[in-house]
Amino acid sequence: MRVLVTEDDAILRIALDASLRGAGFAVDTAVDLPQADEALSVNGYDCAVFDRMLPAGDSLRYVADRRRTGWAVPVLFLTARDAVSDRVDGLAWGDDYLVKPFATAELVARVGSLCRRGDTGRAPVLRHGDLELDVGRHEARRGDRVLTLTAKEFMVLERLLAANGEPVRRTELIAIAWDELVPPASNVLDVLIAQLRRKLGPPSVLHTIRGVGYLLR
Template sequence: MAEDDDDLRRAVDASLRGAGFAVDTAADLPEADEALSVNGYDCTVFDRMLPAGDALRYVAHRRRAGWDTPVLFLTGRNAAEERVRGLDWADDYLGKPFAVAELVLRVRSLCRRGGLDTSSSLRQGGIVLDPGRYEARRDGRPLALTAKEFAVLERLIRAQGEPVRRAELIAAAWDEVMPPVSNVLDVLVAQLRRKLGGPAVLHTVRGVGYLLR
């Protein structure tokens, strides 16, 4: 949640946590952008007018880049034309003043719409994998992975930042025995890096294999 009013931010944070949500808060857009760059979220809540500018422009920019995490604008800009502008890019729009119970219900609905199955999902930073559904996202953006790319990424996430040997990654993705000199894993890792995009999180550990950090 991005909100520059300290009292309101703390109150909403407490209410959402009391309803069972895990919540990160930010007082301005740069802080929110930093959190979104390293974490995956099922829903985001933005005040429209923040010190760094109108969050609508920020959300529109990220939407054009393919970001699809559900967004709710929680704002005092309640005029009909403002709501229409907001809903061009956001999934929901709630004016201030508001009822906390209504906010909780709307956030819960957006989380169900946008989130993976958190009971079975794996997370590291902004990457979320749901092995049961073969679904993957980074920072809310769906990743179109092949079965082998998914298997390698899953093995790396399960290592929790520790290096994984090449032989283990090959065993995770290929049933057949491959010659040790084969570069098929290197090709797959290059493709996976491209799909994950920046900033880089998939690193080579010389003489060992790869790690995700």
Template sequence: MRVLVTEDDDDLRIAVDASLRGAGFAVDTASDLPEVDLALSVNEYDCAVFDRMLPGGDALDYVAGRRRGGWAVPVLFLTGRGDTTDRVEGLAVGDDYLSKPFATAELVVRVRSLCRRSGRVTAAATASHAGIEVDPERYEARRDGRPLTLTGKEFAVLERLVRAAGRPVARAELIAAAWDELLPPASNVLDVLVAQLRRKLGRPAALHTVRGVGYLIRAD
């Protein structure tokens, strides 16, 4: 699945890129419309993500022009403008609309759904490791058959850990999977989320710390 992400905010573009790559997508990025033109001239995409306001104009007008030329790739618009009129305008041209701030876990789910609309993509595979199973198609997680009630960020972090199949996952990669902003180095939000996940996973312990690196899923 190949996705084009167009966002002029460097931090947000990097975070979205990392999250989508971590979820198994091939990602190209652009910061303005000329870069989009270049990307579209050399690659085919299953989905495109556009920040609504870009240097050089409104991405909605750009996509509308492409649509008139027969371009049919599903489009998700990102915007800080969340009133009803803006959403209606965006959905009239694109296929989905996500207001900032957003959880990258939600973005990944929406992009995966849009990719399937392209007709070239099958549903994302369920992943399992150490008795823990994550199903991104249904947004469900289980341990030894027991359903887990997770927030979007918890699901995103757990999915990344399960797909690593016992390999350590760096803190920065887990943060990019669940947060749309880059967190200060001293922030402890990931540690808090991991503590919550450990409680929900229960005993025996499965989520382990790798000091100086990050975390991994391993059966004791």
């Protein structure tokens, strides 16, 4: 799952980035609304976190303008403003509202909840032969074996299952489980695929398509 964090406070931005990555999210960060707008124009996100007051203005107005065009990514607002009217305004255009100071563990939990809420279009259970992935319960099985997967392994396997036997490019899998900061030539995906093959066990269903990516068959 991929999250955009827009926060002009460098210390808080770095802390949120580290906490969300530690929980298995792919994270992009922006320091102001122009940077956020650029990121949203080129990337797909499962959730967006906005500080209310940014150098270019109130992010609530920015989100409200996007909502009027049909933009539906779940939004969590962060703010030091805790008046009832501020919370009402935030929830009118966003999906959650967290008042500073807050515990980062709570923010991570709320982001996870928003990502799942915005994921209504996905099939609850994906299957390929005796391999089964329950997206809603975050459970994986092969035959009668329960698979213990990391968050990134789950995301990669989910995308491969959703492809219905078609190959998925390396660059797409890296973008799903990490972010654009990981170069395509990095071996992080190769390491993850090797771990995933080991956990899936025989007979092998996860195959490499040289120069393209990976598929299940």
